[in-house]
Amino acid sequence: MKKILFVVIIIYSTYSFGQKRTFDGDPDVSFKTVREMAFNDQRKQAQDTLRLLLTTYPNYHDIRSFLANTYSWDGNYDLAKKEFEYILKDSPDRLDDWKSAITNELRSDSPFNALEMTSEALKYFPEHPDVLYLKASAEADMDKSEEAFETLNLILKEHPEHEDAKRFRVNLIDKLSKNTVGVSGSVDVYSETFDPMQYYLLKYVRDTKYGSIHGKININNRFSTIGAQFEVDMYPKITKGLYAYANIGVSSSSILPKLRFGAELYKSLPKSFEASLGFRTLKYSSYTTILTGSVGWYTSNNYWSFRTYVTPGDPETSVSGTLSYRRYRKDENNYFSASIGIGYSPEIYRFYGDGNEDAVVNLDSQKLNLGYNFSSANNKNLFGIKAGIDHQEISFNPGEYLWIYSISLSWDMKLGRK
Known part of the structure; x- marks a missing residue:
């Protein structure tokens, strides 16, 4: 603390009395103290002192480098860039400054500049894995995922234990996998009246x-x-921040809607919120249209969402709502989920198939679901398990309820990079 006070007194004296605007003293001792200041919520005072030191020692590149890094940490990317350029013009053999300067460009959303800088850095440090890693980062930020993948392969060929490159490569494989096949199965077990009901799904996804x-x-x-x-x-x-959902389905079975279709718009909002609005239409002997909308919020590794379904009907309109939560682990394929809901909607609840599907829109219901999704080490295989319990009013016996216990399993597999 005494050292910090000493440096502050020097600064104050220098600028207050105007006798001189250069630094007198031991720069090594002062630099050590200023570093402590920068990491103890005195960033502004530390930067003032660093600039003062540089008036006397302009080529003390460790001081200038630290100043540049504090600018970058604070989001002052242009100031940081100016300091890094000064250092690298005078001493292009400083690897850490190349890495910090390139990282500063990536932070400022300037991947093209970052990519150009990696080319310059590689002239002094040929095939250095850390510089190549930054090159791959710039390529990925420019949507050149294939080039980034090849750059990572170059790193891992000579440095197979480069952990950052291995993780990045796994994520790129996931991103570059344009085709996915999947299968899932679930069963509902009823507390009375009905035999177990089974549901299976086969799917193919193309990005x-x-x-x-x-x-x-x-x-x-x-x-x-x-x-x-x-x-x-x-x-x-x-467009950026705006995407849609569209659906169409057909069936000739009596237990499924002959036709279903729907659409929904999703819009990103400030503060990591997202909202949507759309509809679903189902046709059995007549059409049933369901209005739906949602609000979602991303916060750290958490995602909250509330979705409602409104089904206009005679004599009453049916309203249901579901609150969902996800806690993400390492990425979007690995998370714990939970949801609670009230109300009945033809979109998310099974009709009982008693020939009265069009009229069943205002049943009472409560539900709870828990799930866990995880991936294999290379993100090629994705697995999911979900268990739930519903307290459901019986469609042909209003006022009477039964319990529905459900469990589902799913497996998706990504197919190659093309």
Whole structure:
């Protein structure tokens, strides 16, 4: 503390009395003290002292480098860039400053500049793994994922234990995998009246630059009847922060809607919020249209979402809502989930198949679901398990309830990089 006070007194004396604007003293001792200041919530005072030191020792590059890094940490990327340029013009053999300068460009969303700088740095440090890693980062930020993948392969060929490169490569494989196939199965067990009901899904997903396309086959085994439904889901990208969902499905089975279609718009909002608004339409003997909307919020590794379904009907309109939560681990494929909901919606609850599907829109219901999703080490295989319990009003016996216990398992596999 005494050292810090000493440096502050020097600064104050120098600037207050105007007798001189250069530093007198031991720069090594002062630099050590200033570093402590910078890491103890005295960043502004530390930067003032660093600039003062540089008036007398302009080529003390460790001091200038530290000043540049504090600028970058504070988001003053242009100031940091100016200091790094001064250092590297005079001493281009300083590897750590090349790395910090390139990182500063990446932080400032200037991947093109960062990529150019890696080319310069590699002239002095050929095939250095850390510089190549930054090159791959710049390439990925410029949507040159294939080039970034090859750069990471170059690193790992000579440095197979480079942990950052290995993790980055796994994430790129995940991003570059344009095709996914998946299968899932679930079963509902009823406390009374009904036999267990089984649900199966086969899907193929193709990612494109315009958005993803999901082809699905739903197979239900209910009421001693097996039915199939063919569906296509699309998630087109419209513009930055705005995308859509569109769906169409057909079936000839009596236990599934003959036709279903829907659409929804999703919009990113400030403060990490997202909102959506859309509809779903189901056709059995007549059409039922369901209005839906959601609000989501990302905070750190957590995601909260509330979705409501409103089904206009006669004599009453049915309203349901579900609050969902996800706690992410290392990435979007690994998370714990939980949801609670009240109200009945034809979109998310199973009709009982008693021939009265069009009228069942205002049943009482409560539900709780817990789930866990995880991936293999290389992110190629994705697994999910979910268990739930529903307290559901019986469609043909209003006022009477039963319990539904459900469990589901899923497996998705990413297919190559093309």
